[in-house]
Amino acid sequence: xxxxxxNLPGYEIPEELKHVIAITALDRLYNWGRRSSVWPLMFxxxxxxxxxxxxxxxxxxxxxxxxxxxxxxxxxxDLMIVAGTVTKKMVPAxxxxxxxxxxxxxxxxxxxxxxxxxxxxxxxxxxxxIDKFLPVDVYVPGCPPTPQALINGLILLQKKIDKExxxxxxxxxxxxxxxxxxxxxxxxxxxxxxxxxxxxxxTLSSTSKTDDQS
Amino acid sequence: xxAPDSTxxxxxxxxxxxxxxxxxxxxxxxxxxxxAHLTEVATAIRNEFSYDLLSSVxxxxxxxxxxxxxxxxxxxxxxxxxxxxxQIPRHNPVVPSVTPIWKGAExxxxxAWDLLGIRFEGHPDLRRIFMWEGFAGHPLRKDxxxxxxxxxxxxxxxxxxxGKHLPAEMRTPLQDNLFFPPGFDxxxxxxxxxxxxxxxxxxxxHRPTDEDGIQTDVIxxxxxxxxxxxxxxFRAAVMLDGETIIGLKPIVGYLHRNHxxxxxxxxxxxxxxxxDRLDYFNSMSNNFGYALAVEKLMGIPVAERAEYxxxxxxxxxxxxxxxxxxxMMLNDLGAMYTPALYAFEERELILDIFEATAGSRMMCNYxxxxxxxxxxxxxxxxxxxxxxxxxxxxxIDEMDRLLTENEVLVSRLKGIGYLSAEDAIRTSMTxxxxxxxxxxxxxxxxxxxxxxxxxxxxxACHPEGDMYARYQVRMDEVRESIKIIKQALKQIPQGPIMSxxxxxxxxxxxxxxxxxxxxxxxxxxxxxxxxxxxxPWRYHVRAPSLINLTSLEMMCIGEKIADFVAILGAxxxxxxxxxx
Ligand code: SF4
Numbered sequence: 001x002x003x004x005x006x007n008l009p010g011y012e013i014p015e016e017l018k019h020v021i022a023i024t025a026l027d028r029l030y031n032w033g034r035r036s037s038v039w040p041l042m043f044x045x046x047x048x049x050x051x052x053x054x055x056x057x058x059x060x061x062x063x064x065x066x067x068x069x070x071x072x073x074x075x076x077x078d079l080m081i082v083a084g085t086v087t088k089k090m091v092p093a094x095x096x097x098x099x100x101x102x103x104x105x106x107x108x109x110x111x112x113x114x115x116x117x118x119x120x121x122x123x124x125x126x127x128x129x130i131d132k133f134l135p136v137d138v139y140v141p142g143c144p145p146t147p148q149a150l151i152n153g154l155i156l157l158q159k160k161i162d163k164e165x166x167x168x169x170x171x172x173x174x175x176x177x178x179x180x181x182x183x184x185x186x187x188x189x190x191x192x193x194x195x196x197x198x199x200x201x202x203t204l205s206s207t208s209k210t211d212d213q214s
Numbered sequence: 215x216x217a218p219d220s221t222x223x224x225x226x227x228x229x230x231x232x233x234x235x236x237x238x239x240x241x242x243x244x245x246x247x248x249x250a251h252l253t254e255v256a257t258a259i260r261n262e263f264s265y266d267l268l269s270s271v272x273x274x275x276x277x278x279x280x281x282x283x284x285x286x287x288x289x290x291x292x293x294x295x296x297x298x299x300x301q302i303p304r305h306n307p308v309v310p311s312v313t314p315i316w317k318g319a320e321x322x323x324x325x326a327w328d329l330l331g332i333r334f335e336g337h338p339d340l341r342r343i344f345m346w347e348g349f350a351g352h353p354l355r356k357d358x359x360x361x362x363x364x365x366x367x368x369x370x371x372x373x374x375x376x377g378k379h380l381p382a383e384m385r386t387p388l389q390d391n392l393f394f395p396p397g398f399d400x401x402x403x404x405x406x407x408x409x410x411x412x413x414x415x416x417x418x419x420h421r422p423t424d425e426d427g428i429q430t431d432v433i434x435x436x437x438x439x440x441x442x443x444x445x446x447x448f449r450a451a452v453m454l455d456g457e458t459i460i461g462l463k464p465i466v467g468y469l470h471r472n473h474x475x476x477x478x479x480x481x482x483x484x485x486x487x488x489x490d491r492l493d494y495f496n497s498m499s500n501n502f503g504y505a506l507a508v509e510k511l512m513g514i515p516v517a518e519r520a521e522y523x524x525x526x527x528x529x530x531x532x533x534x535x536x537x538x539x540x541x542m543m544l545n546d547l548g549a550m551y552t553p554a555l556y557a558f559e560e561r562e563l564i565l566d567i568f569e570a571t572a573g574s575r576m577m578c579n580y581x582x583x584x585x586x587x588x589x590x591x592x593x594x595x596x597x598x599x600x601x602x603x604x605x606x607x608x609x610i611d612e613m614d615r616l617l618t619e620n621e622v623l624v625s626r627l628k629g630i631g632y633l634s635a636e637d638a639i640r641t642s643m644t645x646x647x648x649x650x651x652x653x654x655x656x657x658x659x660x661x662x663x664x665x666x667x668x669x670x671x672x673x674a675c676h677p678e679g680d681m682y683a684r685y686q687v688r689m690d691e692v693r694e695s696i697k698i699i700k701q702a703l704k705q706i707p708q709g710p711i712m713s714x715x716x717x718x719x720x721x722x723x724x725x726x727x728x729x730x731x732x733x734x735x736x737x738x739x740x741x742x743x744x745x746x747x748x749x750p751w752r753y754h755v756r757a758p759s760l761i762n763l764t765s766l767e768m769m770c771i772g773e774k775i776a777d778f779v780a781i782l783g784a785x786x787x788x789x790x791x792x793x794x
Binding site (some may be wrong): 015042043044045046047049050051053054057058059072074082084085088089090093097113117119120121122123124125127132143146185186187188189190191195196198199200202203204207 | 405470
């Protein structure tokens, strides 16, 4: 490990002690540990997942960033790379996977679909972006993003982790942010249980009568 | 190249007077069968006229008049299609199921029920397939509008010529892609697991037998949709007796992204990039099939040089598909990652060629009606030449040495997942799966399209019907593809790459067309109906990944659960195409 990464600037350490002593802040140590081994969930949804695999393979070699250990189970993963189109039928499973990930957990929306619905946004079974359900840390544009773009996104995530403070991260705070995200339900359409009052207000009002559907 | 008219060879009217009439609408072909006699006619088509392979079944909503179900049947000995249709009223679309005759119709009929609301009487398990049970409406009906609906056809006026549009979220009542029927009360809604229906179907179809009077209990386990072996978001409910599989239902639709509904809004050319995203390993083959179908409708030729470029690209695509398949298959068998890394290394080289010609690694969007989008440079042709003459044969031999005789591989593959030739045909298997059951059916030979009739190549075929045969077929196919590319590189002429003037808005006369290619995963077909407008009226994709799953249960029954992963891997599914 490079002492520059861990030592807090501004503290003089005598030359002969430099290899045994470091002066640092807890945040810095904690962030360094996290950013250097982000384990992604082995989880692909669509076309973007293939580029994710290509990023991991020999030519682009994600191992250079300590991120090559893809975990098939969410319980061992730190990062969810949402690689592909999020459909209404799939989103309950995605939210459940996210809830099962231990903290700290990060979400990277890879590609146009995961960020906003992409080319399939108008589709009746498509969720226009995973950020409707999960807090996204990094968006990577592209359809699909090239491996270089994904790596750039991951580096951005590392920079974001560098700025975290143990006092402020959302999983150690009290309040709604740290609780699990309610799992949406499949009814006549996708029901986000947090929005039940909105849905009710709409369907039971008179305006909804004008939408006619077969 | 336009295939010869299929209807000239046999005369259904002579065999079934007053039940069958020829389809005389301009631009259409085939026969219209009285729905009441469909079973009888279909049985004769299969048994008397030996159209043993039912390729595609789909519905068309001729709003507001009627619904139509369209069948394309082929002979596995080769030759063009026999197209027959039944017409039914829109308000009560009921058709006898042909699943008892061709089992391959099973999943396709479920699809037509799910998306168009056509009921198939006598179907063993008619449930929704892509959408969940309880979803409101049948989305491919022309009068069903999705929540983000803007206009019937593209380009939407708000984009062009006006150039200003509101984001869909700002136009819709719930600011989201949601529709709830009026009066729906989410609080009173009692959630039922939509998948119970699948479990019930399993329990209905498989009653565990208790030999020796010992009652054993069965368990149903779920594999997927998040599981490292399912190659995406595929899911299967597997019924187990101990470790032995006694029943299985694929549960799909987790990547159903409404390709066909969007395709019917798009203009003909706008669909080209969408086809890339079907089987995202092989955008070139997908482009190929779609271009063939539309060119058939338009009746235009393809520029000579472009024909060669198309073949070269499609075969390169097949090589990288099969290479990745070797890697993934070995992954599934537990040889974690080494073969996959080898495969991806070669794949990158082929993707480099795609990037140099089409501009994108995966989503090539390269074919145009009448040719291709860009010419291939001499430099790229030289690179391809080096690849197929030196690097690829060497690497494939290396893989062959590494894997083919490997003891673990042989013992995991030999004799497992058996599928007989009859069953393979009955369940409409195509591609390497069918050829590994000993049926030498390859569309490039059986019903040649483009310029495949100019090349020397063998149809890879192995009669054993087990997983090892599926492995060998693919190994052979890679070598044959290299052979084809070598010949194409020798013959490719100079000249234009488009036979017509490129244009964004093409004129397509009314009619129907079915274009199909031998994609790496099987027969990829596009059924397109045009009514003379700039957008297709019906746009249907016959997805080999989906239809090849019809026999999954057959192959798995009696095997151990650990082999399910490998059997599924051997089918080579890709979810973008399976779910569309
Ligand atoms: S962004 Fe593009 S490449 Fe990625 S999943 Fe969506 S359609 Fe596929």
